[in-house]
Amino acid sequence: MRVPRSIHFVTGTRADFGKLEPLARAARDAGYSVSFFVTGMHMLPRYGLTKIEVHRMEGVGVVEFLNHREGDPQDVIFAKTVVGFSDHLRILRPDLVVVHGDRVEAMAAALVCAINYVRCAHIEGGEVSGTIDEIFRHCNTKLAACHMVSSQQSRTRVLAMGETDDSVYVIGSPELDTHRADSGVTLEAVRARYDIPFDDYGIVIMHAVTSEADFMGKQAADLFAVLAGSGRCFVVIHPNNDPGSDAIQRVIEAQPHERFRALPSMRFAHFSELLRHASAIIGNSSTGVREAPFLGVPSLDIGTRQTNRAFSPSVHHAEAADHDAIGRFLATVWGHRFPASTEFGGGNAALNFRHILDDEGFWNRPLQKNFHDLPWNREARDA
């Protein structure tokens, strides 16, 4: 009997695990040997020790690597992850490494793969955010051997960056798979578990923008002032551990607890159920511009973090300091429902992923990459 091919997923946050999990599940169910490299925020108690969610998944291997302590700068985290992942790679020897998105852990792993000629697939390349993380994302595109992107727009960017046509697959955004599926829990169960007393609520997720780290406290204070003044109720998810998140956290903690329920993190299925029934989602998480539109839930996108990523009619936008615009959204859009957007696929990314894996050609494509000049580039070049 043939030993099944082994696929090693790298996860550093609850957010990327929410995207990788449907893919890993599909690969596992199709007979591949699946394991996770769990690092980053997952490992820190302060962020909810979300590694437990990975361990909860059955039939997969789990390797833990603590890659930082609180206060470590991102470049030091990067260096530690490179060494740790490279050490592990020598033991694990996977046939494929899967990294996601735009975090420092993903880029460290993709770099190690490129240097060691291990096949690496990058999920959700070609997207823009205007942050330092976007740079990591595009580096991942150049480092990875193949690309599973969420939209045609992303595919176009990945191709422009010189990747070959046959290495880029549009599979859609994988977290939509989870939202499409039955969450397996009821809203009542979710509210009970997370101690959420509200019937009518919005969700708030406000991450730090690294390049604006010094002003995040001010932005959060502005936003939450309007929210608090609205009389409405909110479930607030803690920000990621980027520079500037401390100031946001302090603002969150200062809100009245009877109307603001703050949670370090939620299990993804529970979050999906909560989002589906929310009257709005507010902040600068990609959830607001991608998942909420798929579910038809109205979004208020705040600030610059999702600039150029928000195109659905259900997405509204305001600066944190624009109290009027925020108030208007809370008054007039709150609670509406929009038609589902399919810009980022139809919730079948995992199935698409599995079809790619089952194609023998995928595994035989050479690892040495060549920059592929697009026709219009070639014209410009030769002009």
Add this chain to the structure above:
Amino acid sequence: MRVPRSIHFVTGTRADFGKLEPLARAARDAGYSVSFFVTGMHMLPRYGLTKIEVHRMEGVGVVEFLNHREGDPQDVIFAKTVVGFSDHLRILRPDLVVVHGDRVEAMAAALVCAINYVRCAHIEGGEVSGTIDEIFRHCNTKLAACHMVSSQQSRTRVLAMGETDDSVYVIGSPELDTHRADSGVTLEAVRARYDIPFDDYGIVIMHAVTSEADFMGKQAADLFAVLAGSGRCFVVIHPNNDPGSDAIQRVIEAQPHERFRALPSMRFAHFSELLRHASAIIGNSSTGVREAPFLGVPSLDIGTRQTNRAFSPSVHHAEAADHDAIGRFLATVWGHRFPASTEFGGGNAALNFRHILDDEGFWNRPLQKNFHDLPWNREARDA
């Protein structure tokens, strides 16, 4: 009086120093405070301890950092360079960091700059080589704030990768500046210094191709067999310290010393004088496809390392195993002179560089980058 702006150049090999030196000299002479971060091969005795060349330059600061020991894999070198450069950056606090090309040290420095919002200029982005190093080069494009490229073709690629029009400058290839200038030494002095007894000679530079590391010994053996059989004389420069270089080195050492003069490295001005008078240059160094054509010296490019980089009529090509083609070149092209090629500029890169620095707008451009979709990409995207 205003404190002059400080520019910190990162150099890891004699090759990139040959390119950075004219730029650094121009910046120094224009009144900027110039320093070098010297690391990589420069620091190892085995590769000629070429850090001495950097120290020889007057009026610039020099910081040394040993980033590896013999045998360290590239990802470990990368991680050590990230930590060391980041530690140094906190002391040096330069206004601009300049990195060159496609080596692991350059990418490590560019990554640290991106994470710490230090302005970084990348020299010779947008070129292709089909090696792992090419990936590092394109990552540098995504990490750096601005780009000083050597040709229109390179500029087109950098733009395709999403960089904005105003961040990409065509300055030409800087080592041509050195070749254009008076070397300051005579051929006789060069031959005396390096103990080169030949009047008529070719130059051989054969680097390892990482993805072909296991076959480099074979390729070198093939090539040198024909060279030895030709009866001609050769100056051989040792390969860079990439995986596979040991095998090449062993082949070099086995050649008859009376007709093969092997040197770990040469001072760049001396090398320029030697190249100008050579009957041919043979191997897979970029010198053969870029500098030799500018000087009109015939090249025989071997193998895949310069694939897609060789367009001048003075450049001939052969596989290492193709004894006939190599022999034919030695017999018929040896000693010819071709018209100078200007594909990579006219030898005035340093002057162009200085003009960029003297433009106040250069220093005020924001460090936060946004992916710039080219018109044809936007069409494809919106289609």
Add this chain to the structure above:
Amino acid sequence: MRVPRSIHFVTGTRADFGKLEPLARAARDAGYSVSFFVTGMHMLPRYGLTKIEVHRMEGVGVVEFLNHREGDPQDVIFAKTVVGFSDHLRILRPDLVVVHGDRVEAMAAALVCAINYVRCAHIEGGEVSGTIDEIFRHCNTKLAACHMVSSQQSRTRVLAMGETDDSVYVIGSPELDTHRADSGVTLEAVRARYDIPFDDYGIVIMHAVTSEADFMGKQAADLFAVLAGSGRCFVVIHPNNDPGSDAIQRVIEAQPHERFRALPSMRFAHFSELLRHASAIIGNSSTGVREAPFLGVPSLDIGTRQTNRAFSPSVHHAEAADHDAIGRFLATVWGHRFPASTEFGGGNAALNFRHILDDEGFWNRPLQKNFHDLPWNREARDA
């Protein structure tokens, strides 16, 4: 209710886990919160992936940290362990860290504890071996806050090194606890599990002596030549991953499989049962000079590794090259039984350990250490 005090054990090899396990079990059963930091050889498949043994222990936490790849020099392993353990310590915040013996991992952890003012207990300090590891052991004595030693002789040495009287406890050698207890398996079960066909067998454990790394192959070849020639049967345990172990390993693999059963490692209880019934133990493991005498099994100690550590009448000694002495032992001492030695305690180290933990004074002793001059030293000093 009071939160129980937390104790974090550091284990890097199957050998030290065999010593730490009885202590950890006793602490756990007494209500302490117990966890393990699993690193070193435990994590490498080549050495039997013995981390599984730690996971098998119920009611304790397990943290894994891969601190090296094959081929890493010991100082690099040391540095990686320092950073990794220090990162983990910030999360775990244990009340006590327990390290054992003389390996690089133990010293790295003890150093981190000393620097961060975390209470650290060192097991089996004050012993001598004449290897580089002995130096690590004595450094551990200077780094640790308290000392649980195996014999009066060791206590005397720890005191001579300046440790205070009240910080040194003689608890005996902990692995004797396991040998004293019922192993829970029968010899038949052990033989079946590990596929050992012999009724009458010796056990061979030959580790590399770092300072003799270049000669270990020769020593192993000498020893195994006599063993093979004796016609007797042997269970051979693979050496630790020290420099020189490869050469030993190659000799082991070259022996006739029908009389030499080689095993990467054994579960400790199974090994205990096997040892109890062995006709002899041969090699340079401490098992031969400490555990075998406690069980009355005859030992042949080879070479310098246990010099000054072997005092029981059941322990015989020979150089690897002394074929006669080895042959004589195999012919005349093989199969004898000796009275149990209590030089290293009576197999109740765990009970002694627990009594120490249950003394409130143990936890309140200050962490700042002062060198305690013994009376005779003070005399010499003041003379």
Add this chain to the structure above:
Amino acid sequence: MRVPRSIHFVTGTRADFGKLEPLARAARDAGYSVSFFVTGMHMLPRYGLTKIEVHRMEGVGVVEFLNHREGDPQDVIFAKTVVGFSDHLRILRPDLVVVHGDRVEAMAAALVCAINYVRCAHIEGGEVSGTIDEIFRHCNTKLAACHMVSSQQSRTRVLAMGETDDSVYVIGSPELDTHRADSGVTLEAVRARYDIPFDDYGIVIMHAVTSEADFMGKQAADLFAVLAGSGRCFVVIHPNNDPGSDAIQRVIEAQPHERFRALPSMRFAHFSELLRHASAIIGNSSTGVREAPFLGVPSLDIGTRQTNRAFSPSVHHAEAADHDAIGRFLATVWGHRFPASTEFGGGNAALNFRHILDDEGFWNRPLQKNFHDLPWNREARDA
């Protein structure tokens, strides 16, 4: 001609360089090839960039290694120094490494030497200070191959720790050599260079005690309150970069500049001339208990840092909070002169050092160490 033996000195602070310099000078003048590994505080601008002092020494090689950034914890600094020193050691391949004292850099280097079987001499082992640094010092004793101590008392301690009689040399304290020699500058030149306007002055050096880091600000405030109230004038040297030094620094900066001249550091010869003419030295530097007594200058030792290290009649002691005792010293002892103390040698450590190097037996002693039980230990052991 024989290649001279090479000696590599490790220096991390201006303090240890003051001790190593006379030894290095003697070795250089005796024909040895001498180089320095310059790291630690030397490299940080904030501490006066004292690496320049090392570069000023003629006829020696200098290797720089930046081993930390501000804020790095000591264990991270340790790990980086281990890797960096080990990388360098592979290039330098010295015959002897010399480390001094009790700092983290010295221990990191001694550890690398022990692991790589490079001969290492430790200067000033066997001394006590009651700080975390004392632990590093005793670890150095166990790691180093030989020991050059400053007093009989220290020798006794090193022997008690198991080192062999022939590996321990009493050479005296090397900085006394500098104080004994003509400083080469006049007091007037020193005062002019460092802008010291006072004719009658005391010197203040107050370092942080790591284990009391949280209280150092209070201690400094107490001490300086009395100093300021005394109306006397003081030259104040900045503290080392240990945890707690920031608070001391802030107190120093708050003193009236017309009577308190604060300096980040001084060249050692200048400092020696200044000390020789000082009316008193105050604080917790070892200068007060060792160098001042040799020069007959009265000392006021503050707090615990020099506990058990101060035995000369010229040394007085007070707690920082004991305003009366400090005031009494300033009123009654200030300006006195005492007979020179020879407890730490006669200022000829460098000559003694050279004699050791010139003994061929020194270089042939085996590197493998064995714990040497002293006679009284053996008795206790065998009892």
